[in-house]
Amino acid sequence: MDEGFNKEIEYEIANGDPEGVFAIDAVFGLVTLQKPLDFEKTQRFELSVTVRDRGNPSLSSTANITVDILDVNDNKPEFEFLCYHGSIRAHDADSGINQELEYFIVHSDQDFPFYIIDGDIKVERGIGRQNRGHVLYTFDVIVQDKGKPPLSSTTHVRIYVLPVVKPLEYAIYSDSNSFLFMCIFGMFFFIILLTSI
Ligand SMILES: [Ca+2]
Numbered sequence: 001m002d003e004g005f006n007k008e009i010e011y012e013i014a015n016g017d018p019e020g021v022f023a024i025d026a027v028f029g030l031v032t033l034q035k036p037l038d039f040e041k042t043q044r045f046e047l048s049v050t051v052r053d054r055g056n057p058s059l060s061s062t063a064n065i066t067v068d069i070l071d072v073n074d075n076k077p078e079f080e081f082l083c084y085h086g087s088i089r090a091h092d093a094d095s096g097i098n099q100e101l102e103y104f105i106v107h108s109d110q111d112f113p114f115y116i117i118d119g120d121i122k123v124e125r126g127i128g129r130q131n132r133g134h135v136l137y138t139f140d141v142i143v144q145d146k147g148k149p150p151l152s153s154t155t156h157v158r159i160y161v162l163p164v165v166k167p168l169e170y171a172i173y174s175d176s177n178s179f180l181f182m183c184i185f186g187m188f189f190f191i192i193l194l195t196s197i
């Protein structure tokens, strides 16, 4: 048990915080936050806190504090590319369920022939026969993460149904059950689908 200057102590963060995200009260040792945390930038801080007295010579000891940062859902999914072949892809900068994505097609047509699984747009077989003369479909695709609350982005899709000759029709169906070419111009996807009519 020291007295006078020898019993006055001072705390400082000696290591692990080069950008000054944390501060420590020199007298009481209370650690506080000085800057916003971002899980996408830093997932963990390992701070070394030194406490020293004012004696001469000064005596000190060090303790380590680990600060684990938890992810919050602060990033919405973003569509990835300008051109696709039958699939729409998005990415999300978060982690865990905050970056797990689901895709939905929004439409109000009961006979709508398309569906989407993990970003892959599929078409029911026989679209040509069911939709004779129907050459253009427009609808929205929503990509949504599983955060609480979820964040989402929407893009607009246009699908053109074009006729082809029999051999090519079967080649496309057996290969992908989907589209030959799809591209985005501005906020619109354009998909050229080869199928029978
Ligand atoms: Ca997210």
Ligand SMILES: [Ca+2]
Residues within 6 Å of the ligand: 039, 040, 071, 072, 073, 074, 075, 093, 094, 095, 098
């Ligand atoms: Ca995040």
